[in-house]
Amino acid sequence: MIQEKKSATALLAIDRATSTPLYRQIYARFRAAIEQGVLHPGDRVASARDLASELGVSRGTIETAYNLLMGEGYFSSQGQAGTVVSPSLPAQRSARRERRRADAPTDRQALADARPPPPLQLGIPALDAFPRKLWARLTARRARAATPADMFYGDPSGYAPLRAAIAAYLAVSRGVSCHPSQVFVTGGYRASLALIAHTLLDKGDAVWVEDPGYPPTQEVLRSGGLRAVPVPVDDEGMVVARGVRKAAGARMAVVTPSHQAPLGVSMSLARRLQLLEWASRSKAWIVEDDYDGEYRYAGPPLPALKSLDGNDRVLYAGSFSKVLYPGLALGYVVAPESLCAAFATAAQTGSNGSPQITQAVVADFMRGGYFPRHLKKMRLLYARRRGILVAALLKTFGDEVRIDLKSGGMHLIARFDERTERDTELARRAQLAGLNCQPLSERGSAGFRDEGLLMGFTNVASSAQAQQLAVKLRKALGLR
Ligand SMILES: Cc1ncc(COP(=O)(O)O)c(C=O)c1O
Structure with a gap:
């Protein structure tokens, strides 16, 4: 067809x-x-x-x-x-093939040839460990039971049972108390951020973003005509005082309090309270991008920033990309109750909603008790895989590598302090060898100085594979 x-x-x-x-x-x-x-x-x-x-x-x-x-x-x-x-x-x-052969290999090509996901790819859950059989069963059941009504337009704000399942999950697992009508299902984080910006901000408004941060955040804001103001991040998260100094009149701040992306630090309680206080005082909004808050290996997951939000200034953005898989293209926003009507209108104007069957399957997965089981399994698996990759890097590079491990997340930062090359060059070499390491420096503004290689560990399936990758990396970096 x-x-x-x-x-x-x-x-x-x-x-x-x-x-x-x-x-x-x-x-x-x-x-x-x-x-x-x-x-x-x-x-x-x-x-x-x-x-x-x-x-x-x-x-x-x-x-x-x-x-x-x-x-x-x-x-x-x-x-x-x-x-x-x-x-x-x-x-x-x-x-096309002729052209490909004639071209010198580029890093992008080497990655594309590696088939997805390339080794050490950031931000991808363990695709080999996804419960595919169960998913296929739930999907088939939904497809068989679909009525003509299910084939009609869905609610652009989201499929009601999924909104309810998300609200129930957030209450129990993330300490976020909300009504299902406050949950708006989207096509993922970018769509969530665009929906928030479109609903709450005006063109030209300033928005604090973390420096270093997640590049799509700035891209989405800029494409919406907003001014992204990079605010430095330290060991406690976004430095609120610097934000006030740089752009006191900002209308919004976008933060990743559970695991700062990409540094991995958790925002301290003092900083959380400071940020909330700033937002209340300035009548500004906070977007909490809780993209992988579930993955914490030392102690239980931290409660969300939203759970401390007594004045309804926080918009909570969740995604199924990390906890299920990115191909689902599903995320959600929890909006303050007073803004539900505005969000519903914006959702209605801006999209046809997400596929009904997919939303129904996710709802079944959540309500059937499979979701917490899956998360628990992934948490254990990622802790193990992280350990495996760290051990292989240490064995292969010895004291030439410094590994920055935080309490959670899905990647680590490896620093090669003795190397004179920039991390961008080291990453380029790794990528040419098919290893998708990303340079830390590229995640920051011009003034950001830290360097290192970001490596996803979630798809490193065995010690043997980790060792092979580490040796390959060593060769790619030109070390004997
Ligand atoms: C910081 C951050 N936020 C959000 C997301 C989730 O984005 P999406 O829902 O578009 O997959 C990611 C995914 O990599 C991320 O790294």
């Missing part, structure tokens, strides 16, 4: 005014699509009858073009199964 659509799209621009016969134009467009890598060997193409009807030409015209393509080896007939781009099409007929 998808391939058929692709082929048809490639053919839409048929020019009836030129002297080039229609069959020749169709032939040429298929050839171009194959050579540009839009169509691949083995892709099914539309039947002559369907394509003729879609393009408003005679079936004979399409058949002539197809016969020509078959004669030249671009297409082959699979009998009842229809016509496909020849599976045996020589690789050199694809211009």
Whole structure:
């Protein structure tokens, strides 16, 4: 189906005014699509009858073009199964492949070739440990039971049972007390932040962001016409006094209090109270990005900043990317009760909502008691995987590496203090070897000085693999 659509799209621009016969134009467009890598060997193409009807030409015209393509080896007939781009099409007929070979390998290419997720990729949960069988069962059950009503537009604010399940989970696990009507389901963190900014701020407003921080935060704010003001982070989290000095009139602050992204520090109680006090005094908002607050390996998870929010200044943003998987593309915002109507209107204006079936499956997963079990399992697994990676790095680099471990999160920071190269160069070398280490310095503003390599440990499945990765990294960094 998808391939058929692709082929048809490639053919839409048929020019009836030129002297080039229609069959020749169709032939040429298929050839171009194959050579540009839009169509691949083995892709099914539309039947002559369907394509003729879609393009408003005679079936004979399409058949002539197809016969020509078959004669030249671009297409082959699979009998009842229809016509496909020849599976045996020589690789050199694809211009894209030729280009790829000619290019010097780039770090992006090396990563793309590593298949997802590349080793040490940040921010991805353990994809090998996801309960796929159970998920498939819950999904199949929902798909089978879907009624015509389930196929209609859903509530853009979110599927009601999921909103209720999220509210129940937050009350118990994150100390956040809210009514389901305060929960707005979104397509993930960026969508949540865009929804908040759109609902509460005006173009040109200043927003404090953490320095260093999570790059998409600034990108989303800037694309909404807002002014992101980097505010330094120390061992206690965002330095509120510096924020006041830099932009006292800011309308909002975006923070990651559970595990600062990327430094991993937890915001101290004193700082939390200071930030809340600033927001109350200035009538400003705080966005609490609690992207992986569930993952803490020393002691229980810290309560959310929102749990201390007596004056309703905090918008809590959660995501299922870390606790389930990022392909779900689901997140949520908890809005203050007084803003529910404004958020509902903004959600209605700005989106069609998230897929109903997906939301229903997540709700079933949460309400069926599987969610806390999954989180507990992942917490233990990540603690183990973190230990495995640390041990391998220490064994391979000895005192050439300094590892910054915080109480939680899904990545560590490795510092190579003796190296004269910048962390950007070290990361580039690692990436060329297919290891997706990220440079810490790139997460900060021009004035940010700290350096190191950020490494995700959640998908390091065994000691042997960790050792292999560490040795590969050592070689990539040019160490003997
Ligand atoms: C700091 C931070 N916030 C939020 C997210 C979650 O984003 P999303 O819901 O878009 O996957 C991530 C994911 O990597 C993150 O690192």
